Amino acid sequence: MSRLVRMALLVLVTSGWTATTQLYSADEYAVKAGFLFRFVEFVTWPDTLETGGVCRIAVDDPGGRAVSTIAEVLNGKTAAGRLIEVVSMERAGSHEEVHILFVTRDAAPLSRETRDDLLRRNVLLVGETVEFARSQGVIGLTVRNDMPRLQINLEHAKRAGLVVSAKLSGVADIVRPRS
Template sequence: MAVDLLNAWILKLSTSLRALPAVLRLATITGAGVASVAVPNAQAQSPEVREYQIKAAFIYNFIKFVDWPRDALPEGSETINICALRDDPFADALESIKGKTVKSRRVAVRRIEPGRDLETCQVVFIGSSEGKRLPRVIESLQGLNVLTVGEMDRFVELGGIINFFVQNNRVRFEINVNSAERAGLKLSSQLLSLAKVVRQ
């Protein structure tokens, strides 16, 4: 049943980018079943902004299927911090999930400077503008229990964990399971079954 619900969620979120204006409410998985995440003012948004809204909803759901070590997400902590670079336009899209609850914690969105305050993040989004600096960014995250999410060629090959890509006008994602293990993160087999899995 859980796998069926997860498949339905992925199918909904992977709706053709050409049809994004119709995706006004994105299916998300909760412990009780299927809920929804609103995509505000979708009709007035550019395709790029709508794509970012969908990716933000993906990230919100990824968190539900990732387990962090207790030290990285201690019992009693009130927030899960999703971080993006201060000048990355994706940070604006993350505002759509700010304050929502996941793993009994509120989602907080932080805008950070490159290479700074990474230890305060549970999730770090690395946009395509950081392509040239990606090896340095990944290196700066070594030893931290951080879920890295990107949207560029060779992101997972260079050590990132989850990467978005567009295939046949649909948003897809790939996962480097070895990078997740090195970060001390446990990914649900249900999530892995819906991703392109990379091992290196």
């Protein structure tokens, strides 16, 4: 990982961040890992994720590049008093043990049934396609003009029993579900 990316992650992870943090295409997933770290801090789960427990982040990544980069950056880190563990979707096992599912642009779209099941299980669904938050998940983390863009679907968050802090929703575009 380049020195520049490490410095960007250090700033992102240890200080406040804004939606204007610049992404570097070669290390895009390292920067997105920093956002996933912050989501652990700025989203409140019901009793399914206790302080002092493990926050399991599953990455749906058919190519494997994203999961290895995100795991390298986040495994063993602690956010909001929770140890972070990153696994591939294949290794995640039961959805009951997943707190965040990051769906890469190379992954197949979630079926409505899968989405509904994950939301019932209080899983924060994060994806990187333009319409992800509107059609499938809670947070869309996309890149436009080399800048990260956050989209948050508060209705999907509510269905999942999740509370998104004002700090996070204040830097995002709020979207509504597709009818």
